[in-house]
């Protein structure tokens with residue numbers, strides 16, 4: 001070890017590596033509780049969600065929904081002329097959401113809470129030990145008396161398609177920085193990112209082809225939900241190709257060509273949204289006895305992964321969502337501070353894909369419940385058949401589906417597809433989380449004519 005590194009050796013209470021939503025919140029809470037905290041991020045404090053993920057993509061969707069609603073107003077309320085412009089979207093993302101991808105405000109907030117904040121790349125160097133390579137090229141070594149928290153997140157995965165590497169393809173990180181909507185785009189991947197962004201650009205006039213590997217979009221949701229979304233995207237002009245096996249990508253004269261069997265699909269832009277790679281490489285996991293090549297780190301119900309080590313967020317494999325990262329952060333913070341509290345439980349994790357219609361789910365799908373060996377009953381209803389769906393008219397497509405553990409008489413899962421589907425899901429998330437008996441749910445009064453009243457019809461469809 002050089003003399004300079006020796007001089008930079010420090011003892012603190014806690015080191016937080018990776019400041020995604022969970023890491024940032026935990027570092028803030030621990031510092032406010034009086035611990036001596038060092039918080040390190042190699043890029044932007046706050047992580048993927050505020051700068052490249054949830055927030056900019058939801059701003060894009062809000063704008064795209066505005067266009068769609070204006071076009072629907074033409075059917076409902078007379079003639080409306082809509083001229084789409086990307087400029088306000090780009091401005092809002094740059095100025096309001098990301099501060100031009102500058103995290104100074106977040107750094108100051110964390111420092112004001114009492115933490116020492118570093119921009120640098122950190123790795124474990126044994127139990128309770130961390131090495132940080134700072135941006136100025138210097139190195140600091142920390143020993144953490146309480147321990148270390150890892151919240152390193154994921155990066156866009158590059159699927160093994162010949163020719164892809166080396167082309168200027170987009171990931172979500174480029175799409176949210178777009179300064180205009182391209183004339184045409186090929187999207188690889190029909191998960192939440194691919195579906196949300198395909199709809200956004202299509203509504204801004206981009207000719208979009210969406211290529212999805214498997215049999216359906218959003219394969220982790222109910223098949224009925226995938227079918228509704230596929231129709232909705234088609235109505236927006238998206239060409240959805242399922243069962244797609246892109247074999248080659250080439251880029252020439254400002255355009256991409258994707259080979260799909262005998263067919264060549266072209267686009268001015270290629271957006272790759274084909275899953276994520278966990279940032280577990282180069283983290284020194286092997287120095288504490290963990291496997292750096294694993295897809296996720298196994299954690300217990302207090303987010304402990306090894307002696308003096310807590311791990312949070314997408315890399316725990318409990319749901320790659322900001323709300324999971326934040327939820328885990330609160331559980332782990334209590335453990336770090338040696339306070340009592342409920343252990344982590346994942347039986348009622350909700351998720352929402354913010355397409356129009358929104359696709360929202362909580363708990364198990366029907367198939368997952370059957371695979372778990374439960375005696376399953378399901379009930380469903382079409383949103384269009386509800387009074388509110390009828391009144392709403394254009395854009396009211398969707399469904400509510402409930403999955404019951406018939407032996408216990410409680411819901412173990414539910415799906416809502418429809419306008420504000422994520423909001424309607426709230427009631428069902430309570431039901432699954434608290435295991436409210438179906439008989440009790442049936443005695444509730446559901447306001448007329450709301451979208452959530454469709455829950456009553458889905459419960460009725462379960463049978464007696």
Ligand SMILES: Cc1cc2nc3c(=O)[nH]c(=O)nc-3n(C[C@H](O)[C@H](O)[C@H](O)COP(=O)(O)OP(=O)(O)OC[C@H]3O[C@@H](n4cnc5c(N)ncnc54)[C@H](O)[C@@H]3O)c2cc1C
Nearest residue numbers: 018020042047048053054122152153313314320321322325
């Ligand atoms: C386009 C898109 C849309 C999304 N929309 C939603 C949504 O609507 N709702 C939702 O709930 N979720 C959404 N997500 C997912 C959400 O962004 C993530 O689940 C969320 O950011 C939580 O991730 P995380 O806590 O694991 O860490 P991340 O947010 O990934 O942050 C990890 C941080 O660790 C840092 N880091 C990594 N390695 C090191 C290291 N060695 N040293 C120092 N720092 C390091 C990184 O720089 C990064 O800042 C979306 C994601 C994308 C890409």
Ligand SMILES: NC(=O)c1ccc[n+]([C@@H]2O[C@H](COP(=O)([O-])OP(=O)(O)OC[C@H]3O[C@@H](n4cnc5c(N)ncnc54)[C@H](O)[C@@H]3O)[C@@H](O)[C@H]2O)c1
Nearest residue numbers: 159189190191192193194211212213273274275320352353
């Ligand atoms: N609204 C939200 O909550 C939201 C929005 C966006 C992302 N996210 C989170 O981010 C995670 C990552 O999103 P994502 O959409 O990139 O990943 P994903 O893994 O959920 O979906 C990627 C899809 O791409 C397909 N695919 C993979 N390789 C392919 C190929 N070569 N050709 C065609 N299709 C291919 C897969 O079949 C898969 O369905 C999500 O799982 C989710 O947890 C959440």
